[in-house]
Amino acid sequence: MILELSTIVSGERSLKEFCDRYKGVQVTGSLFQYLWETTNSNSDDELKISVQEWQKILIEKGYFARHIPKEFGGYGGELDIVKNSIINEEFSKAKIPDGAGGQGIDFLIPTLLEMGTDEQKQRYIKPALHLDEIWCQGYSEPNAGSDLASLQTKGVLDGDEWVINGQKIWTSTAKYAQMMFCLVRTEPDAPKHKGISYLLIPMDTPGIKD
Numbered sequence: 001m002i003l004e005l006s007t008i009v010s011g012e013r014s015l016k017e018f019c020d021r022y023k024g025v026q027v028t029g030s031l032f033q034y035l036w037e038t039t040n041s042n043s044d045d046e047l048k049i050s051v052q053e054w055q056k057i058l059i060e061k062g063y064f065a066r067h068i069p070k071e072f073g074g075y076g077g078e079l080d081i082v083k084n085s086i087i088n089e090e091f092s093k094a095k096i097p098d099g100a101g102g103q104g105i106d107f108l109i110p111t112l113l114e115m116g117t118d119e120q121k122q123r124y125i126k127p128a129l130h131l132d133e134i135w136c137q138g139y140s141e142p143n144a145g146s147d148l149a150s151l152q153t154k155g156v157l158d159g160d161e162w163v164i165n166g167q168k169i170w171t172s173t174a175k176y177a178q179m180m181f182c183l184v185r186t187e188p189d190a191p192k193h194k195g196i197s198y199l200l201i202p203m204d205t206p207g208i209k210d
């Protein structure tokens with residue numbers, strides 16, 4: 001199958017035009033450098049752009065988060081794996097970076113789109129996608145790695161507050177994160193693979209320490 005690049009119409013007239021314009025772009029920002037360091041040594045200084053700005057440009061033009069609804073900060077298009085592959089291939093040829101992923105974008109957003117309440121979708125998806133709120137993943141524990149159902153961190157509902165006690169490890173990007181999606185055992189008497197809840201926890205909650 002041959003697809004004309006100009007069939008992927010965006011703000012620029014074509015994907016090729018976009019790639020020509022941003023060829024050599026250097027994306028900066030501490031989280032970006034930590035997770036997705038750019039390696040473009042030929043970069044022109046005039047083409048330096050922050051990771052947040054770059055993410056917004058890509059989404060606006062339809063080159064990232066294409067299928068995430070506009071109301072949640074995405075492009076609002078159809079999920080199209082072929083187009084996504086063409087975009088990735090052209091970006092790679094032009095040596096320009098793709099959109100930023102990470103725990104919030106790759107893991108939290110799909111979960112919320114599938115399982116979240118409207119309120120949760122409205123509140124959390126756009127800031128995660130636009131990197132205004134960074135997330136980390138609190139699954140693994142000292143004795144619950146591959147066998148995640150061994151997790152012991154407990155969540156107890158006290159009035160309208162969850163009181164959480166336990167320990168997490170391997171928490172990538174925790175030092176940058178404002179939020180954590182976390183698995184905790186909320187029904188201690190349930191079978192091992194049940195009674196686990198997925199809680200969204202602000203990282204400045206009193207008691208969280210490394």
Ligand SMILES: Cc1cc2nc3c(=O)[nH]c(=O)nc-3n(C[C@H](O)[C@H](O)[C@H](O)COP(=O)(O)OP(=O)(O)OC[C@H]3O[C@@H](n4cnc5c(N)ncnc54)[C@H](O)[C@@H]3O)c2cc1C
Pocket residue numbers: 136137138139140142144145146147169170171172173
């Ligand atoms: C770089 C890095 C970043 C990570 N970031 C995060 C993060 O941000 N958040 C997070 O929650 N976790 C994170 N993890 C944890 C990761 O997702 C896995 O949960 C964890 O690495 C597996 O646990 P473990 O290393 O304790 O291995 P173990 O669970 O101790 O397993 C050790 C070995 O035994 C094997 N094994 C385990 N159980 C069995 C069994 N029942 N039968 C046969 N074989 C078995 C495993 O396959 C493995 O080879 C990260 C891990 C790495 C390496």
